[in-house]
Amino acid sequence: MARSVTPRRKLINTTVAWAIGLLIFFPILWTILTSFKSEAEAIAAPPIFLGFDWTLENYRIVMERSDYGRFLWNSIIIAGLSTVLGCIIAVPAAWSMAFVPSKRTKDILLWMLSTKMLPAVGVLYPIYLIFIELGLLDSRAGLVVVLMLINLPIIVWMLYTYFKEIPGEILEAARMDGATLRQELIYVLTPMAVPGIASTLLLNFILAWNEAFWTLNLTAVNAAPLTAFIASYSSPEGLFFAKLSAASTMAIAPILILGWFSQKQLVRGLTFGAVK
Amino acid sequence: MGQIQLKQVTKSFGDVQVIPPLDLTIEDGEFTVFVGPSGCGKSTLLRLIAGLEDITTGHIEIDGTDATDLVPAKRGLAMVFQSYALYPHMSVRKNIAFPLRMAKMDKAEIDRRVNAAAEVLNLADYIDRRPGQLSGGQRQRVAIGRAIVREPSAFLFDEPLSNLDAALRVGMRMEISELHKKLATTMVYVTHDQVEAMTMADKIVVLHAGVIEQVGSPLELYRTPRNTFVAGFIGSPKMNLINGEEAAKHNAATIGIRPEHIDVVESGGTWTGTVGVAEHLGSDTFFHIHNTGLAETITVRAIGDVSLTHGDTIHLNPRNDELHRFGADGLRIA
Amino acid sequence: MATKASRSAARIMMAPAVILLLGWMLVPLIMTLWFSFRVYLPLRGGDQGWAGFDNYTRFVSSSSFWPAVQTTLIIVLGVLAITVIFGILIALLLDQPIWGQGVVRILVIAPFFVMPTVSALVWKNMFMDPVNGLFAHLWRFFGAEPVSWLSDASMGSIIMIVSWQWLPFATLILLTAVQSLDSEQLEAAEMDGAPWLKRFWFIVLPHLSRAITIVILIQTIFLLAIFAEIFVTTGGAFGTRTLSYLIFQRVLESQNVGLGSAGGVYAIILANIIAIFLMRIVGKNLD
Numbered sequence: 098m099a100r101s102v103t104p105r106r107k108l109i110n111t112t113v114a115w116a117i118g119l120l121i122f123f124p125i126l127w128t129i130l131t132s133f134k135s136e137a138e139a140i141a142a143p144p145i146f147l148g149f150d151w152t153l154e155n156y157r158i159v160m161e162r163s164d165y166g167r168f169l170w171n172s173i174i175i176a177g178l179s180t181v182l183g184c185i186i187a188v189p190a191a192w193s194m195a196f197v198p199s200k201r202t203k204d205i206l207l208w209m210l211s212t213k214m215l216p217a218v219g220v221l222y223p224i225y226l227i228f229i230e231l232g233l234l235d236s237r238a239g240l241v242v243v244l245m246l247i248n249l250p251i252i253v254w255m256l257y258t259y260f261k262e263i264p265g266e267i268l269e270a271a272r273m274d275g276a277t278l279r280q281e282l283i284y285v286l287t288p289m290a291v292p293g294i295a296s297t298l299l300l301n302f303i304l305a306w307n308e309a310f311w312t313l314n315l316t317a318v319n320a321a322p323l324t325a326f327i328a329s330y331s332s333p334e335g336l337f338f339a340k341l342s343a344a345s346t347m348a349i350a351p352i353l354i355l356g357w358f359s360q361k362q363l364v365r366g367l368t369f370g371a372v373k
Numbered sequence: 374m375g376q377i378q379l380k381q382v383t384k385s386f387g388d389v390q391v392i393p394p395l396d397l398t399i400e401d402g403e404f405t406v407f408v409g410p411s412g413c414g415k416s417t418l419l420r421l422i423a424g425l426e427d428i429t430t431g432h433i434e435i436d437g438t439d440a441t442d443l444v445p446a447k448r449g450l451a452m453v454f455q456s457y458a459l460y461p462h463m464s465v466r467k468n469i470a471f472p473l474r475m476a477k478m479d480k481a482e483i484d485r486r487v488n489a490a491a492e493v494l495n496l497a498d499y500i501d502r503r504p505g506q507l508s509g510g511q512r513q514r515v516a517i518g519r520a521i522v523r524e525p526s527a528f529l530f531d532e533p534l535s536n537l538d539a540a541l542r543v544g545m546r547m548e549i550s551e552l553h554k555k556l557a558t559t560m561v562y563v564t565h566d567q568v569e570a571m572t573m574a575d576k577i578v579v580l581h582a583g584v585i586e587q588v589g590s591p592l593e594l595y596r597t598p599r600n601t602f603v604a605g606f607i608g609s610p611k612m613n614l615i616n617g618e619e620a621a622k623h624n625a626a627t628i629g630i631r632p633e634h635i636d637v638v639e640s641g642g643t644w645t646g647t648v649g650v651a652e653h654l655g656s657d658t659f660f661h662i663h664n665t666g667l668a669e670t671i672t673v674r675a676i677g678d679v680s681l682t683h684g685d686t687i688h689l690n691p692r693n694d695e696l697h698r699f700g701a702d703g704l705r706i707a
Numbered sequence: 708m709a710t711k712a713s714r715s716a717a718r719i720m721m722a723p724a725v726i727l728l729l730g731w732m733l734v735p736l737i738m739t740l741w742f743s744f745r746v747y748l749p750l751r752g753g754d755q756g757w758a759g760f761d762n763y764t765r766f767v768s769s770s771s772f773w774p775a776v777q778t779t780l781i782i783v784l785g786v787l788a789i790t791v792i793f794g795i796l797i798a799l800l801l802d803q804p805i806w807g808q809g810v811v812r813i814l815v816i817a818p819f820f821v822m823p824t825v826s827a828l829v830w831k832n833m834f835m836d837p838v839n840g841l842f843a844h845l846w847r848f849f850g851a852e853p854v855s856w857l858s859d860a861s862m863g864s865i866i867m868i869v870s871w872q873w874l875p876f877a878t879l880i881l882l883t884a885v886q887s888l889d890s891e892q893l894e895a896a897e898m899d900g901a902p903w904l905k906r907f908w909f910i911v912l913p914h915l916s917r918a919i920t921i922v923i924l925i926q927t928i929f930l931l932a933i934f935a936e937i938f939v940t941t942g943g944a945f946g947t948r949t950l951s952y953l954i955f956q957r958v959l960e961s962q963n964v965g966l967g968s969a970g971g972v973y974a975i976i977l978a979n980i981i982a983i984f985l986m987r988i989v990g991k992n993l994d
Binding site for chain 1: 713718720810811815819820829832934935939959971978979
């Protein structure tokens with residue numbers, strides 16, 4: 098509904114919008130800046146905005162203190178595998194719902210979403226016991242499965258909304274052309290839904306990356322991802338602003354960079370496919 | 374090879390029966406058109422033949438073998454969809470080659486067939502473009518190309534011209550007719566446009582609420598409509614249907630007279646009325662006439678330019694030998 | 708387009724997702740139900756037999772139960788109100804022609820990428836710390852006494868932190884919806900003499916209703932489950948103990964699984980009430 102406005106109006110709008118944007122972004126910016134300060138500069142009063150001695154010292158100390166590489170690798174593996182696995186299970190389900198809808202389709206979809214509303218704490222202990230029983234505690238495989246399951250409803254829902262935009266006639270054409278169901282999915286549906294699938298993968302990767310209940314409660318050392326890495330700084334011992342900032346920056350940087358490069362899909366994905 | 378037989382076919386969606394028991398034979402090589410108003414079940418019927426929908430009861434035979442339970446791909450039919458249903462992520466060449474790839478045909482044979490189809494349909498200029506870069510008419514040709522490479526035993530067309538503008542529609546209509554002559558393959562064509570039906574068909578099947586009202590050649594339908602529905606549906610402008618006293622004079626519940634079978638006379642005609650709208654086309658003049666005491670509006674087609682306008686009194690003489698008579702049940706009285 | 712073959716294929720293709728989610732829902736649920744009727748103290752003798760409804764009555768009669776329910780609802784409703792209202796305002800602003808719209812949009816959505824543990828830590832220490840936090844500096848600059856945010860204004864602070872994380876999501880969905888509004892509708896209303904506020908109330912807001920429903924649905928799902936924000940900042944102290952957190956403490960800190968499980972069942976019931984309520988609305992608004 099954008100319309101042309103006078104340059105004066107546009108200038109005012111621009112100023113206000115940038116001010117709000119910077120205000121919202123400021124905590125992140127401040128964290129990144131602080132990560133390059135010395136501890137003294139980090140708590141200096143009044144606060145120093147840019148005029149400090151830039152240093153990488155904090156990053157060096159954080160790296161020394163903990164094995165950042167292992168946490169990062171765990172995060173990538175857990176978020177990545179759980180998302181891909183979720184997608185593989187969700188694509189056929191979303192196909193069914195979008196192209197062979199029945200009276201129960203909407204109910205099933207809403208039921209799936211409602212499983213996400215089950216409070217995790219309510220089932221933490223049973224899952225904990227099952228994990229011990231199966232030897233999955235503090236294992237990446239266990240977390241992959243759990244995160245896949247908690248994000249599955251969202252993945253199914255998003256794919257469903259994207260698939261519904263694809264005209265059914267094209268899939269029927271493929272069927273007339275002799276494609277089997279598998280070929281129909283691989284050669285016709287998936288390539289046509291690539292933007293939607295990319296958005297889905299991306300958003301759920303971020304959700305899995307940032308998930309902090311199961312990752313904190315089901316890991317100790319081996320499988321701990323970046324959420325656990327950063328949580329270790331919540332102890333008073335970690336109350337050094339510059340080092341905390343360096344660790345925080347290291348925890349969020351991969352996602353920020355990923356988000357920067359895939360803005361378009363991400364914006365689409367962030368709406369969960371629900372709004373056009 | 375391409376005879377299609379429907380035997381006692383019915384289709385229900387839930388409790389609603391959209392097609393009551395229906396028998397129909399489409400002969401090999403015939404151009405058959407299913408025509409009827411929207412919602413009459415013509416597209417459903419086509420999809421039943423294609424195998425995209427299950428029939429509820431009955432049998433479908435293709436070339437004498439039962440195809441009722443065959444999946445679409447195994448029926449040897451090709452379909453052209455209303456929206457063309459081209460694969461947007463594939464070039465024209467890949468679109469056309471897709472059914473052959475699915476049939477695991479070898480590369481050289483695929484190329485040969487695609488090139489042949491491209492030549493027949495004049496697709497060569499844009500064979501490497503994507504469907505998104507093509508005009509409506511070009512997309513239509515690609516869809517047809519994708520159908521002909523399979524060398525199917527019959528083609529199914531689902532309102533293929535309805536997304537084209539009027540001028541293009543006439544052109545494509547002739548191209549499809551010509552293609553039929555060239556290939557001599559069975560074609561089943563669904564449309565709501567009776568002009569398309571009249572101009573293209575060997576055989577027209579008029580459908581109404583899932584029921585076949587009449588099957589016949591275009592001229593049979595024009596000359597001897599079996600009932601008032603067919604009478605009103607086939608022909609343009611529509612046949613005038615008159616009830617009441619005037620019909621009773623002819624021992625019928627309803628009489629029908631086509632606009633082209635009523636003569637405009639200077640005076641002393643059987644019927645008189647006032648001109649509501651006069652459409653002067655030069656070659657013909659169409660009058661929509663009120664106050665005749667016969668029906669709300671009587672339409673008349675006069676040859677040449679007749680200079681009567683709105684509000685004028687008009688005298689009419691129906692040609693009695695072209696009169697159609699229908700009984701109270703709507704059926705034609707011989 | 709449905710034949711018997713495609714319908715049975717659909718059932719088969721849907722099966723893995725449905726079975727997995729059904730298992731994921733039922734197995735822990737049944738175990739939780741079982742534990743909730745047991746005296747189960749893993750560190751003090753383990754499973755000591757039936758408890759009847761003791762755990763349930765104890766959990767509800769505990770002085771922390773109703774405050775926890777209240778806290779949960781305040782946080783969810785507070786965050787929803789803030790994100791929806793500011794989301795609409797920012798969306799309307801970003802929809803106007805401005806220079807550098809793409810960059811502003813990135814700035815606005817950035818908080819969504821920040822993991823909850825990080826955002827909680829950053830806010831707690833670098834902004835809300837009563838000595839060295841940026842807010843403390845700001846307050847002192849204006850001659851005011853710095854506030855111990857997380858103890859004196861704990862609820863407001865937590866709502867603020869969580870709202871900061873979810874505002875991008877609300878803004879983005881609402882922006883997408885605003886952009887899909889047909890400008891001719893607004894122009895027609897303008898021609899009819901409707902002033903700005905009326906145009907907003909009678910045209911823009913109804914157009915956004917579906918988007919707002921989606922925002923509320925998805926955010927509620929995630930907000931009912933917030934954990935890290937409280938775990939890291941107050942640890943449930945200063946009246947910020949949500950129902951989830953209370954259960955977490957019963958199970959893990961006091962190691963009373965029976966009692967915690969009874970709490971879990973209550974939480975599940977509460978979540979289901981909210982879910983049914985939401986699904987009603989969404990079901991209606993979904994296509």
